[in-house]
Amino acid sequence: MAVAVAVIGKENSPLYVRTVNPSSELKFMYTIHASLDVVEEKVIVGKKSSGELRELYLGLLYPTEDYKVYGYVTNTRIKFIIIVESSYTTLRDNDIRQMFRKLHNAYSDVVCNPFYVPGDTICSKQFESSVKGILIQE
Amino acid sequence: MADDVLFELLHMEMTISIFQPDQSESKRSSISKLEQIGFCTGYRLVERLTKDWPRFKDELDTMKFICKEFWSCIYKKQIDNLRTNHQGVYVLQDNRFRFLTQLSQSKQYIEATPKYLAFTCGVVRGALSNLGITCIVTAEVFSPPTCKFQVQVQRI
Numbered sequence: 001m002a003v004a005v006a007v008i009g010k011e012n013s014p015l016y017v018r019t020v021n022p023s024s025e026l027k028f029m030y031t032i033h034a035s036l037d038v039v040e041e042k043v044i045v046g047k048k049s050s051g052e053l054r055e056l057y058l059g060l061l062y063p064t065e066d067y068k069v070y071g072y073v074t075n076t077r078i079k080f081i082i083i084v085e086s087s088y089t090t091l092r093d094n095d096i097r098q099m100f101r102k103l104h105n106a107y108s109d110v111v112c113n114p115f116y117v118p119g120d121t122i123c124s125k126q127f128e129s130s131v132k133g134i135l136i137q138e
Numbered sequence: 139m140a141d142d143v144l145f146e147l148l149h150m151e152m153t154i155s156i157f158q159p160d161q162s163e164s165k166r167s168s169i170s171k172l173e174q175i176g177f178c179t180g181y182r183l184v185e186r187l188t189k190d191w192p193r194f195k196d197e198l199d200t201m202k203f204i205c206k207e208f209w210s211c212i213y214k215k216q217i218d219n220l221r222t223n224h225q226g227v228y229v230l231q232d233n234r235f236r237f238l239t240q241l242s243q244s245k246q247y248i249e250a251t252p253k254y255l256a257f258t259c260g261v262v263r264g265a266l267s268n269l270g271i272t273c274i275v276t277a278e279v280f281s282p283p284t285c286k287f288q289v290q291v292q293r294i
Contacts, residue, residue, distance in 0.1 A: 010270075046193060054192040075188035076268045104189055111185040118181060118268075 001088050002099065003067065004028040005131050007107060008079040009119055012036055015078075016122040018131050031069060032081050035061045039071045039079055056104075057097055072100040078107065082134070099134045106130040142214060149237060149257060157253045169256045176260020177267070184265040187211060197291065200269050201228050208265060226291035230262075231284070238283035251279045262287060 006028075007016040017032070019025045038061040046054055058071040063086060072080040080103050084091060106127050110116055113124070156171055158164045187208060194200045205217035209232075219231040237254040241247050255277040263275045272292045279285050 043193070047195060054195070056191075056193060073193075074185070075191060075194060076185055077270055108186045108189055112182050114178075114182075 001091060001095075002082050002084050002135050004032070004081075004083040005103065005134055006032045006079075006081040007103075007122060008032070008036065008081065010077045012079075013119075015120070016127070016131075018128075018135065020135055028083060031064065031067065031083060035069045035071060035081055036079065038062055038069075039073060039081075042071070043073055057100055059093070070096050070100075072104070074104060074107075080104065080107075102130060102134060145212075146236065146240075149254075153253050153257070169252060172253065172256035173260035173263075176257040176262075177264035178260075179257075180261035180264025180266075181268045182264075183211075183261070184208065184268050188269070194269065197226075197271060198222065200266070200271060201230075201289070204262065204265060205230060212261065226293055228289040228291075230287040230289065232287070233284050235283050235285035238279070238285060241282045243282060245281065248279060248282065251282065252277075255279070255285065259287065262289065 003021075004017070004019040004025075006014060006018075009015045014029075014032075017025065017029065019028050039058060042058045042061070046058070056072055056074060058073060061069045061071045061081075063069070066086055067083050068086055070082045070084070072082075074080075080100055082096065082099055082103075084096075107122075110122055110124050110127050111118060116122070116124070152175070153172065156175075157168045188203070191203065191207075194203065201220065201222070205220050209215065209217050213232075213236045215232075215234070215236075217230045218233045219229075221229045221231075235258075237258065238251065241251070241254075259275040259277050263273060266273050266275075266289070274290045274292065276288050276290075277285060278288070
């Protein structure tokens with residue numbers, strides 16, 4: 001159901017980008033890049049308010065004609081972006097949350113690997129396979 | 139619990155194998171090596187521990203997390219006292235610091251304590267650095283096993 005998944009580092013460098021269809025990667029890169037400003041804005045607003053808005057999950061960042069972009073920022077300022085097709089209407093908010101939780105679990109496993117240098121691009125088979133689980137669920 | 143003991147033993151072995159007491163030069167470099175190991179550990183560990191935690195409000199909120207959750211995860215107890223001057227200096231006091239409890243309570247071995255504190259200083263620095271706070275962490279001991287960690291935040 002998700003068409004693209006991205007992990008963006010602290011200083012907004014892409015650590016991992018994967019799309020269902022490799023030929024459309026550039027287009028999604030553009031969408032992801034554009035969404036980073038929205039992420040930043042939401043984090044600043046979220047910090048000021050209390051309670052529920054301080055969640056790691058940021059919700060829908062913005063809809064485009066064909067896609068919806070969702071965001072999530074960890075406490076360590078790693079950003080996760082998931083893009084889903086707008087036509088997929090049965091998708092609930094909770095499903096998206098579930099996807100992000102899975103992604104976060106996989107990411108923290110990658111970081112805890114002593115051979116991974118934080119800030120490098122991610123090339124781990126395990127991470128790859130859990131991302132695949134998020135991408136293809138139809 | 140058994141894994142507590144294992145952690146203590148592992149820390150002891152690590153300290154022994156890295157620390158070289160012969161010359162002052164290698165002494166300093168081995169202390170910084172221990173600190174570096176701590177830094178990497180803290181940096182990675184905090185990624186996992188903050189997974190289900192709401193976003194931190196500010197610096198103080200982050201420090202509270204370090205004192206409670208982070209500390210009880212590693213040392214099975216919380217920090218006993220946190221003090222701050224609200225200008226970037228935090229003092230964390232642990233009245234029964236785990237790596238010092240096996241040491242004599244007198245001042246006899248006080249000169250041997252730095253090597254047992256270096257790892258923890260690094261862990262705290264690494265954790266805070268991953269959470270976006272650049273700082274210097276130093277430790278001081280007056281009478282073991284009481285120990286104070288001073289965190290000095292570097293503001294740009």
